[in-house]
Amino acid sequence: MIAPRRWLPHPLLSLLLLILWLLLFNTVSLAHVLFGLLLGILVPLFTQRFWPGSPRVRRPLHLARYGLVVLGDILIANVEVAWLILGPVKKLRPAFVTYPLDLREDFSITLLASTVSLTPGTVSADVSADRRTLLIHALDVADEAALIAHIKQRYETPLKEIFEC
Amino acid sequence: MLAMAIPIAFTLMSLALLLNLWRVVRGPDLPDRILALDTLYINSIALLVLFGIHLDTMIYFEVALLIAMMGFVGTVAVAKYLLRGDIIE
Amino acid sequence: METIIEALVALFLLIGAAFALVGSIGLAKLPDFFMRLHGPTKATTLGVGGMIVGSVLYFSTRGEGLSLHELLITLFLLITAPVSAHMLAKAALHLRLRTVERTRGEGTLPRGDVK
Numbered sequence: 001m002i003a004p005r006r007w008l009p010h011p012l013l014s015l016l017l018l019i020l021w022l023l024l025f026n027t028v029s030l031a032h033v034l035f036g037l038l039l040g041i042l043v044p045l046f047t048q049r050f051w052p053g054s055p056r057v058r059r060p061l062h063l064a065r066y067g068l069v070v071l072g073d074i075l076i077a078n079v080e081v082a083w084l085i086l087g088p089v090k091k092l093r094p095a096f097v098t099y100p101l102d103l104r105e106d107f108s109i110t111l112l113a114s115t116v117s118l119t120p121g122t123v124s125a126d127v128s129a130d131r132r133t134l135l136i137h138a139l140d141v142a143d144e145a146a147l148i149a150h151i152k153q154r155y156e157t158p159l160k161e162i163f164e165c
Numbered sequence: 166m167l168a169m170a171i172p173i174a175f176t177l178m179s180l181a182l183l184l185n186l187w188r189v190v191r192g193p194d195l196p197d198r199i200l201a202l203d204t205l206y207i208n209s210i211a212l213l214v215l216f217g218i219h220l221d222t223m224i225y226f227e228v229a230l231l232i233a234m235m236g237f238v239g240t241v242a243v244a245k246y247l248l249r250g251d252i253i254e
Numbered sequence: 255m256e257t258i259i260e261a262l263v264a265l266f267l268l269i270g271a272a273f274a275l276v277g278s279i280g281l282a283k284l285p286d287f288f289m290r291l292h293g294p295t296k297a298t299t300l301g302v303g304g305m306i307v308g309s310v311l312y313f314s315t316r317g318e319g320l321s322l323h324e325l326l327i328t329l330f331l332l333i334t335a336p337v338s339a340h341m342l343a344k345a346a347l348h349l350r351l352r353t354v355e356r357t358r359g360e361g362t363l364p365r366g367d368v369k
Contacts, residue, residue: 026323074332078273078300081292085280094289117336118299123291124336125343137288137343166257170264177271181278181301188281188290196346197287203338204281204294208274210327211298211305215267218312226323233327237334244341248348 014040062162073119092140099134108163178212206236263312270304273297295339303328
């Protein structure tokens with residue numbers, strides 16, 4: 001008997017692959033479900049070596065809630081940015097902000113950087129080589145410290161809970 | 166209702182594509198042109214989806230998905246070239 | 255019922271097209287590269303998203319069963335848009351593109367260890 005960790009190293013990834021496979025064929029028939037399951041088991045097994053330091057999701061439910069929060073923020077962000085773009089350009093206050101990272105693992109930093117890029121008026125531009133600071137460009141910011149505190153409280157703390165405890 | 170909305174949406178999308186094209190031609194720097202091309206392909210995905218609804222067919226789904234994948238790979242490849250190919254060591 | 259769904263589809267298509275246009279206006283009108291980066295990464299993904307929701311609604315209510323595979327495109331764009339924006343921003347920092355004078359803060363990281 002092989003331990004589940006060996007033949008199912010990334011259960012969430014396997015589930016995601018199955019869903020992707022079914023979406024691609026736009027049907028839910030038994031044959032497709034079985035083949036999707038097979039792919040969901042085989043693909044993580046064969047690509048396991050390429051995953052840097054395999055991320056562990058400690059709280060899947062928190063991850064789902066985080067996804068919903070980000071999705072809602074994306075909608076709000078879009079309306080905000082659209083408003084800023086249509087308004088007078090002279091009024092915008094662009095700034096580079098260096099953001100001190102608390103996260104340590106590459107995967108969670110990647111998630112945070114992607115979230116920052118997708119949400120209100122900010123794009124992550126660079127990560128320092130020692131993974132301790134993130135360079136963010138903001139379209140219109142009045143107070144850098146408030147922006148940093150907002151990102152820390154809304155996105156980084158939940159990510160820390162999900163991946164690193 | 167739909168018969169009225171689709172031409173309007175087509176007009177808006179065409180305007181968006183023209184603005185992107187203007188940025189591709191105008192520049193002024195290479196990253197600007199790449200960004201404009203990036204936006205161009207994302208907008209063309211939206212245009213294809215719209216065209217699919219207009220013609221009442223799902224054939225264009227695969228095309229849109231392929232453009233999304235190839236466009237992303239292209240953008241990343243060119244950005245990587247700018248990062249690495251320009252360093253004189 | 256039919257007309258309500260048709261109206262919803264029309265609404266989503268128009269919202270999507272409007273957001274795509276606003277993103278492109280941002281690309282054309284904002285003064286420097288880093289500010290231009292904001293338009294396409296946000297507005298256009300939502301533009302495509304609106305179109306896709308309209309398309310899902312339209313094809314799912316034709317009586318041939320649920321059609322969700324368009325969502326793959328949105329999912330893919332949501333994952334890739336930040337990555338390409340990040341790569342472009344990195345390239346622009348590397349090439350030291352000009353920014354508008356009123357941009358606050360430095361475009362470099364402390365200790366200058368830009369990777």
